[in-house]
Amino acid sequence: FMDEEGMINKDKKEGVMKQRYKEDKEEKGEEELWMESQINKSKIGGGKEGRKKEGEKEYELVFDDEIEFVVGNKRKGKNKKGEEVGSDDEKKLPVYAYRQEFLDAMKDHQVLILVGETGSGKTTQIPQYLHEAGYTDYGKVACTQPRRVAAMSVAARVSVEMGKRLGAEVGYQIRFEDCTSEKTKVQYMTDGMLLRCFLTEPDLKSFSCLIIDEAHERTLHTDILFGLVKDIVRFRSDLKLIISSATLNAEAFSAYLDDAPIFMIPGRMFPVDILYTKQPEADYVDAAVVTTLQIHVTQKIGSGDILIFLTGQEEIEACAETLTMRTKGLGSRIPELIICPIYANLPADQQAKIFEKTPPNARKVVIATNIAETSLTIDGICYVIDSGFAKQKSYNPKTGMESLVVTPISQAASNQRSGRAGRTAPGKCFRLFTAWSFKNELEENTVPEIQRTNMGNVVLQLKALGINDLLNFDFMDAPPAETLMRAFESLYALGALNDKGDLTKLGRRMAEFPLEPMLSKAVIIAEKYKCVKEILSTVSMLSIGASVFYKPKEKAVHADQARMNFARGGGGDQISLLRCYNEWEENDHGTQWCFENFVQVKSMRKARDIRDQLAGLCERVEMEETSCGLDNFEPVLKSFTAGFFFNVAKLSRSGDYTTVKSRTTCYLHPGSVLAKDEVPSKWLCYFELSFTTKEYMRQCCPIKGEWLVELAPHYYSGEDIEEAKGKKMPKQRQYNKTR
Numbered sequence: 001f002m003d004e005e006g007m008i009n010k011d012k013k014e015g016v017m018k019q020r021y022k023e024d025k026e027e028k029g030e031e032e033l034w035m036e037s038q039i040n041k042s043k044i045g046g047g048k049e050g051r052k053k054e055g056e057k058e059y060e061l062v063f064d065d066e067i068e069f070v071v072g073n074k075r076k077g078k079n080k081k082g083e084e085v086g087s088d089d090e091k092k093l094p095v096y097a098y099r100q101e102f103l104d105a106m107k108d109h110q111v112l113i114l115v116g117e118t119g120s121g122k123t124t125q126i127p128q129y130l131h132e133a134g135y136t137d138y139g140k141v142a143c144t145q146p147r148r149v150a151a152m153s154v155a156a157r158v159s160v161e162m163g164k165r166l167g168a169e170v171g172y173q174i175r176f177e178d179c180t181s182e183k184t185k186v187q188y189m190t191d192g193m194l195l196r197c198f199l200t201e202p203d204l205k206s207f208s209c210l211i212i213d214e215a216h217e218r219t220l221h222t223d224i225l226f227g228l229v230k231d232i233v234r235f236r237s238d239l240k241l242i243i244s245s246a247t248l249n250a251e252a253f254s255a256y257l258d259d260a261p262i263f264m265i266p267g268r269m270f271p272v273d274i275l276y277t278k279q280p281e282a283d284y285v286d287a288a289v290v291t292t293l294q295i296h297v298t299q300k301i302g303s304g305d306i307l308i309f310l311t312g313q314e315e316i317e318a319c320a321e322t323l324t325m326r327t328k329g330l331g332s333r334i335p336e337l338i339i340c341p342i343y344a345n346l347p348a349d350q351q352a353k354i355f356e357k358t359p360p361n362a363r364k365v366v367i368a369t370n371i372a373e374t375s376l377t378i379d380g381i382c383y384v385i386d387s388g389f390a391k392q393k394s395y396n397p398k399t400g401m402e403s404l405v406v407t408p409i410s411q412a413a414s415n416q417r418s419g420r421a422g423r424t425a426p427g428k429c430f431r432l433f434t435a436w437s438f439k440n441e442l443e444e445n446t447v448p449e450i451q452r453t454n455m456g457n458v459v460l461q462l463k464a465l466g467i468n469d470l471l472n473f474d475f476m477d478a479p480p481a482e483t484l485m486r487a488f489e490s491l492y493a494l495g496a497l498n499d500k501g502d503l504t505k506l507g508r509r510m511a512e513f514p515l516e517p518m519l520s521k522a523v524i525i526a527e528k529y530k531c532v533k534e535i536l537s538t539v540s541m542l543s544i545g546a547s548v549f550y551k552p553k554e555k556a557v558h559a560d561q562a563r564m565n566f567a568r569g570g571g572g573d574q575i576s577l578l579r580c581y582n583e584w585e586e587n588d589h590g591t592q593w594c595f596e597n598f599v600q601v602k603s604m605r606k607a608r609d610i611r612d613q614l615a616g617l618c619e620r621v622e623m624e625e626t627s628c629g630l631d632n633f634e635p636v637l638k639s640f641t642a643g644f645f646f647n648v649a650k651l652s653r654s655g656d657y658t659t660v661k662s663r664t665t666c667y668l669h670p671g672s673v674l675a676k677d678e679v680p681s682k683w684l685c686y687f688e689l690s691f692t693t694k695e696y697m698r699q700c701c702p703i704k705g706e707w708l709v710e711l712a713p714h715y716y717s718g719e720d721i722e723e724a725k726g727k728k729m730p731k732q733r734q735y736n737k738t739r
């Protein structure tokens with residue numbers, strides 16, 4: 001533990017953090033209307049574009065509560081020994097004052113838990129300190145991030161600070177993208193990438209320091225890394241390990257890592273007023289737009305930028321679009337509002353925009369997913385608008401179904417979000433839900449991902465690492481036994497494990513691919529069906545994560561037509577994607593072709609990058625790139641189904657689809673090319689489920705029922721195919737967005 005002076009002290013009894021962050025939230029009592037009457041709501045809309053809602057409803061934000069944070073900027077500029085290190089900007093960061101103490105502590109301890117508020121400089125500075133102190137002389141400093149965007153943007157930032165080209169001394173490594181070189185000393189990477197490093201280099205000997213950053217996020221990969229690094233530091237005494245976290249409950253990390261000392265960087269936080277809505281908001285995107293405009297109009301320009309938390313790309317784009325439209329409507333009556341979206345799949349050049357300094361006569365509004373909760377720090381934010389929701393993976397081990405669900409965030413996450421408003425000055429956080437809802441409906445803490453996800457991929461990787469006894473693996477928080485069993489079962493059904501639970505040859509090859517087991521199975525089985533070329537393109541297109549097609553409002557009809565052109569000839573979404581890729585390739589990967597066909601060129605380039613890498617891996621496992629051509633695409637669908645047979649649904653009499661094994665009612669996503677088919681396919685195999693208002697199947701292809709027994713004999717029997725008559729199940733999840 002560190003005391004106020006930043007020294008490690010042995011007395012663990014006192015909750016140091018608790019003293020520093022005064023937690024006595026003074027009850028304000030008085031109900032202060034936020035907006036009063038300065039603005040007439042109907043004026044904000046900007047003419048015709050304004051949504052009718054505003055006129056009818058008085059949108060009130062009520063002052064409720066104040067969280068007082070201690071201002072921790074007692075020291076700045078120099079560290080205790082009076083050394084001057086780094087540029088002026090870096091010197092302002094809270095971590096700077098502790099540079100020497102930190103390095104001293106590093107000398108004395110092999111493992112350290114590092115705790116500091118978001119924005120204190122942990123991610124950008126600590127690796128540089130280690131580099132400057134000579135740790136990179138005998139190996140790389142790795143710093144893991146749960147998110148790709150964070151790994152990229154932080155690496156970019158640090159390369160600027162160090163005055164080096166990105167990819168040289170400082171680099172990053174994320175799935176399908178390696179921006180490092182032989183020169184690289186400081187390497188940012190996703191936690192999943194470090195996990196993969198264990199496969200090729202079990203002792204990680206090319207690294208001298210590991211920083212498991214954003215440990216509080218408790219992603220699945222981070223949790224697995226904990227177990228692996230805990231083991232590795234025991235036999236590699238020269239390896240330094242830092243677990244870095246932005247939240248207060250570092251004791252758990254310390255306890256897990258044999259009572260490793262906790263090094264605290266006192267935060268530098270200003271008070272943040274928390275405001276709740278008086279009434280539940282039915283549409284938080286709309287509410288976010290209105291609140292943004294209210295802030296923009298009533299609060300002095302220069303008083304700070306705005307950060308909005310929404311759940312995903314679609315919402316963010318809708319919000320950005322509405323804001324653009326409405327501010328345009330208001331014209332020169334209001335100062336300029338610079339709208340910056342940020343989400344995982346946003347192209348890198350646009351990501352950089354969120355960090356640009358706001359010009360004096362304008363205000364910036366950053367619209368983000370929970371990536372901006374802790375992974376990215378944007379300076380100058382004084383207003384936070386919190387929807388109270390995030391997209392979360394949810395997994396039901398009983399049915400084996402995993403889907404992305406918009407879920408209420410935890411109180412801890414909400415408090416973290418509000419903290420983003422108080423980094424550089426006192427701020428305000430507008431919660432788009434009621435105080436009652438916060439207290440009664442939000443969980444206290446976010447459940448670690450390991451307890452709500454499918455573990456197939458991780459189990460396969462651990463097996464490939466030779467870790468066989470997973471039930472006794474040293475998890476910080478063990479996954480439910482049921483989830484582990486499910487993972488074993490599904491890997492067995494895929495043929496990756498034999499009935500003794502050992503990795504098969506197929507399983508070993510599957511583990512070579514940085515893909516979910518279902519995808520890697522599809523790739524490998526394509527060898528048998530002689531369509532490796534086609535499956536690689538299809539799998540790459542499915543793996544982009546971003547949408548391939550775009551549909552400008554004014555050209556919706558043309559865009560739809562272009563899209564349906566790829567669907568002509570059948571084969572559903574998978575084969576449409578394949579046709580799209582092939583045509584693009586035939587057209588020399590052209591930009592003009594993309595433009596004419598309403599295809600996102602950036603998505604296509606990403607698919608090509610992914611494809612190149614997968615093709616390289618195929619070479620490594622000695623697979624020939626066979627081709628079946630496009631006229632007969634059945635082998636491609638068969639290969640896909642050989643991986644995705646868990647995701648098969650059958651048409652029921654009511655016209656809906658029911659999954660064969662788990663008997664859940666699912667619906668064809670309206671965006672599927674099959675949605676327009678007059679005769680629906682009796683059997684569908686889908687890529688993923690997405691739960692919004694109902695359980696939607698995305699990226700679907702028509703298949704034949706009899707394939708199932710051939711492709712997945714461990715999983716389907718003849719009975720399944722005859723008797724899956726689509727008995728309707730009661731709805732599994734009922735979720736109401738209104739709170």
Ligand code: CDP
Pocket residue numbers: 093116117118119120121122123124125153154157355374375376377378379
């Ligand atoms: O990791 P931690 O949350 O402690 O802080 P950090 O990410 O190292 O951020 C330290 C400072 O670097 C912040 O004030 C950010 O404004 C700045 N930064 C930036 O300007 N651009 C980035 N891509 C990352 C950080």
Ligand code: MG
Pocket residue numbers: 119122123124213214374375
């Ligand atoms: Mg950080």
